[in-house]
Amino acid sequence: MKGDFNALINGDKPVLVDFHAEWCGPCKAQGPIISDLAKAVGGKVRIIKIDIDKNQAVAQRYQVRGVPTLALFKAGQIVWRQSGVQSKSQLMTVINQNT
Incomplete structure (x- = not known):
């Protein structure tokens, strides 16, 4: 999984990751x-869901302590991150600011 995840977040397109359980x-x-x-x-943007129980190494790498945690990656870097449930309008704003 780790190699695939790195390839995903380093792509041309921003990636919104939903760390969940x-x-x-x-x-x-x-x-x-x-x-x-x-x-x-x-x-x-690409949107992917990461189950923290099945992908513990990725969750640890990004220090995901609570779920849901959403993170927007651009060129492999986190440009935004928030824990807790986010509304569609909040997420649209973040995506529009970073694309």
């Missing part, structure tokens, strides 16, 4: 917001 209630609330967002932004 199956057992996390707020993560379940964030899911439909992320789906709506994906439709709204189209090909502007």
Whole structure:
């Protein structure tokens, strides 16, 4: 997974990463917001979900302590990061500021 993740976040397109867990209630609330967002932004950004239990090395590398944690990567660097459920409008603003 680690190599794939590095390739993803170092691509030409910004990548919004949703660090989540199956057992996390707020993560379940964030899911439909992320789906709506994906439709709204189209090909502007890539959106990927990372299960922190299945990808512990990636979660540790980015010091994900709470879920959901969303992070926007651009050219391999985090340009924005926030824990907790984010609204579609908040996420649209962040994406528009960084694309």
